[in-house]
Amino acid sequence: MGRGPSIEGRKNAEDAKRAKVFTKLIREITVATRAGVADPASNARLRAAIDKALSANMTRDTIDRAVKRGSGADGGAHMEELRYEGYGPSGIALIIDCFTDNPVRTVADVRNALTKHGGNLGTSGSVAFQFTRCGELVFATNGDEAAEEKILEAALEAGADDVVNEHGESAVLCAPDHFEAVQQALIDAGLSAVHAGVVMRPNNRVEASGEALETLHILLDKLDALDDVSEVSHNALLPAEAAE
Structure with a gap:
């Protein structure tokens, strides 16, 4: 044993x-x-x-x-901030944000991870149009209508642009410049987000399944493991979300 x-x-x-x-x-x-x-x-x-x-x-x-x-x-x-765009398996759009002191090393590492796991590196602007940069505060509501209503009221009072209820979560969306004010207003209202930040939010999501889904998970893990990669945004609709 x-x-x-x-x-x-x-x-x-x-x-x-x-x-x-x-x-x-x-x-x-x-x-x-x-x-x-x-x-x-x-x-x-x-x-x-x-x-x-x-x-x-x-x-x-x-x-x-x-x-x-x-x-x-x-x-x-001499640290630089770089953004790479590309595709993963099943045409999943990827935005890969990096901080690096060696761009040659970073682009080689990112390209290698993509090509080994069903993806490819694209040109600047090739996928960015599929995302919107916005402030996002995510709250776990698990379908609780009272909790969703409380978040909606607080968000609108704080000047948020929208609240999206899906997959057991309420996502409060706002302009990046308004993020801190909206976040503080929601904290003052006694609400605690499970995730908050200025993000690249996909306009639409693409469902991934089977072998492509398994490869996507491996690719995301490989990218996250790179020291130079700070954040990876994608437009995949993962099974747990699709099942909701």
Whole structure:
């Protein structure tokens, strides 16, 4: 009878996963600082990146060092923000956002992941038209009409553009510039989002199934595992969502 992974083995795996998350967050803070100013009170993007890092239990010292790098110290000034567009299996549209200090390495890694898993790298603008950049706050409502109504009222009062109820969730949508104000208003209303951020939201979703679905999951995992990749947006309708 085989033995499962040891406690030490599990801890090492968890530590490695945590380190990878921290690497991505540090790069995000660095680039956000470089794109604006080092003061989060005057840099909404930096403020959001720091909030995300704190939610992941990153220490203030680590955050401060990342901000310092983004200000030009410690080699942080040469970090770049890049976006790649392409397709996965079954024509699933992909937008792959990256932070990197070596674009040649990054595009090679992204292209390799795509071509090995039923996809291909496209040109700039080839899939972006299928997405809309917006603020999105997602709440788990599980079909609770009272909860959906409370979220709708609070969202409209906060100046949100729309609320979409689907797959057991309520998604509050707003213009990117209004995201922070809408988020704070919903927090003040006692509502806690399971996910919140400025995202590339697909205008329509494409259902994936069978072998294509399995390959898509592998591809998304491979892209997420790349240190330079910060976020992957796609327009796939996954089985759990389709079953709703």
